[in-house]
Amino acid sequence: MTNRPIPYYTLPCCYEERPDGTTQMVPQSQPTTPQGQPAFPQGQPMLHQGQPTQAITGGPQDFAPITPLTQPEPLTLTSTEYLNGFLRTQLGRRVRVEFLIGTGTLLDRTGTLVGVGANYINLRLIESDDVMTADFFSIKFITFLL
Incomplete structure (x- = not known):
């Protein structure tokens, strides 16, 4: 196993301090690398750490809701299968x-x-x-x- 640095990403803080001592919420921008470059360019899939060949995809449209029709009934002692x-x-x-x-x-x-x-x-x-x-x-x- 080689010791290579693990990349990290910083999320900009979502609050900004005003000169009068109060804080104000500001819109979040895209996460950046330590060099200031965008961490995830638009349209690029986010890759799982350690498995760069498998893209993490998914949104609400990729997952079916859990209903009795999409999931099998769990087998318990009260199931008529026993x-x-x-x-x-x-x-x-x-x-x-x-x-x-x-x-x-x-x-x-x-x-x-x-x-x-x-x-x-x-x-x-x-x-x-x-x-x-x-x-x-x-x-x-x-x-x-x-």
């Missing part, structure tokens, strides 16, 4: 949930889906009217009953 988000749309429905216990035992429970967390579901069981919390990672199948 099982948690989809199950939240099914709250209140009767379901049969099958769990894998150990390496080969399937156990099922039937009830009403009453809650969905980050890694669990809550079922109101049909036979006892109790609420059961089930681990998300042991669930293998969920059947939505009519």
Whole structure:
């Protein structure tokens, strides 16, 4: 890496002091180099420091506003792309949930889906009217009953 001087640009101050001690705002002129030359001649793109081949372009016309049509919906746990988000749309429905216990035992429970967390579901069981919390990672199948 060579030690070469980094160019700097000065912006003229936008306030001017009057002889009576007050200040007055004056129009800003174009930034200049230490030699007094214009820093960015009219019509020339401003170049990014360290990458002189890439011009910084852009104005309001180059950027689309951020709207639901121009940006994809972020994927969160409430998004229906995840099982948690989809199950939240099914709250209140009767379901049969099958769990894998150990390496080969399937156990099922039937009830009403009453809650969905980050890694669990809550079922109101049909036979006892109790609420059961089930681990998300042991669930293998969920059947939505009519």
